[in-house]
Amino acid sequence: MEKFTRNQRISAITKILIENPNKIINLNRFTEMFNAAKSTVSEDLIAIKEILLKLSLGKIETIPGAAGGVRYIGGVSEEESLRFAEELCMILKDRERIIPGNFLYVTDLMFNPDVISKAGKILASSFNNKGVNYVVTVETKGIPLAYEVAKMLGVQLVVVRRENKVTEGPTVSINYVSGSTNRIQNMTLSKRTINKGSNCIFIDDFMKAGGTALGIMNLLKEFESNLVGIGVLIDNIEMDRKLVDNYVSIIEFEGLDGEDNAILNVSKKIKM
Structure with missing residues (x-):
């Protein structure tokens, strides 16, 4: 040989x-x-x-x-994490990214393999010692980021749907209140997806008030499982009140300045 x-x-x-x-x-x-x-x-x-x-x-x-x-x-070095977050802030400060309603356009970044790969490594490094069994996200924009985190942690990705699908078989559905709009919304998950007693983390692209994360926490209780962490790419710190506090983020969105430019900074919750 x-x-x-x-x-x-x-x-x-x-x-x-x-x-x-x-x-x-x-x-x-x-x-x-x-x-x-x-x-x-x-x-x-x-x-x-x-x-x-x-x-x-x-x-x-x-x-x-x-x-x-x-x-x-x-793992990711502190220098690499900081450099990535700063570069992302610069990209998102482009005035052309502000769309009607003062929303920040991030869809292209959420489907950019280079951006999502780096963001996934940074977020995954925050949960290496959590004994994670599943990474959970809600369809659809957060899926690429959640996939990268799941890949780095070596665990299964679970996607929660907004409505029932026949192809999912028997499901568990709950209503939850959006933290930013106070509207009642629905989320559903197949009964076959998660084993009882599992440790899960929730990954998403953007957090406003945290209503979706709280909904995920309550949904997991129906599976007798625990939400042991939350990770997001962008945290909207304009919101005065968050419904969850156990989370990490990469950058912070503070709203718009007097010239309608996005105010973004490296998150104080990023793992360094």
């Missing part, structure tokens, strides 16, 4: 780990792939662990036991 150099092994192992965040990979997979001893692979992993920590690109954890192995937990 072909032999591989140390550099070749380290490159391949790093790629496999980063492409499978939070997934336990048995060392036997690497020993068989490279026809190498466990001690050799272990030395390779030490080198990978050191460089990832130095560059703030995440960490490698070793899980002992017969079913153990190693797993990659994603």
Whole structure:
């Protein structure tokens, strides 16, 4: 069988780990792939662990036991998080993004793979130690961001619908009050989606008063599950009263200035 150099092994192992965040990979997979001893692979992993920590690109954890192995937990450096948030603020300050009703247009960013990938890594790093089983979002704009967070945490994405769909089978539906408009709205989720006793986080693109997040919390109670965290791309801090307080965000929207320009800043709730 072909032999591989140390550099070749380290490159391949790093790629496999980063492409499978939070997934336990048995060392036997690497020993068989490279026809190498466990001690050799272990030395390779030490080198990978050191460089990832130095560059703030995440960490490698070793899980002992017969079913153990190693797993990659994603991370983002403080400098990278800050740079991304500042760049995003500059993009969103463009006056052309203000649409009738003084709303901020963000749809293009929510479907921009580069933006959503970086935002997903930043938000996911806030929940690495929460024991998350599911990432939950509400259709539709928040789905790409929630998907990236779920991917980085290595868990299932769950999408809550605004109305029942025949293809979902039996569902659980609740009414909730929008925190910004005080209107009664509905959300529904298939009974098959979430296991009882699960830990979930809610990810969305924009938070106004937090009515949707509170609705998600109440919906999860119907599944005997817990909402252990909330993450949003943009937090509208114009709202005097929030219905939830356990959340993180990347940037803050303070409204418009006298010339109708958006006022945005790096969020004080961002994980650094």
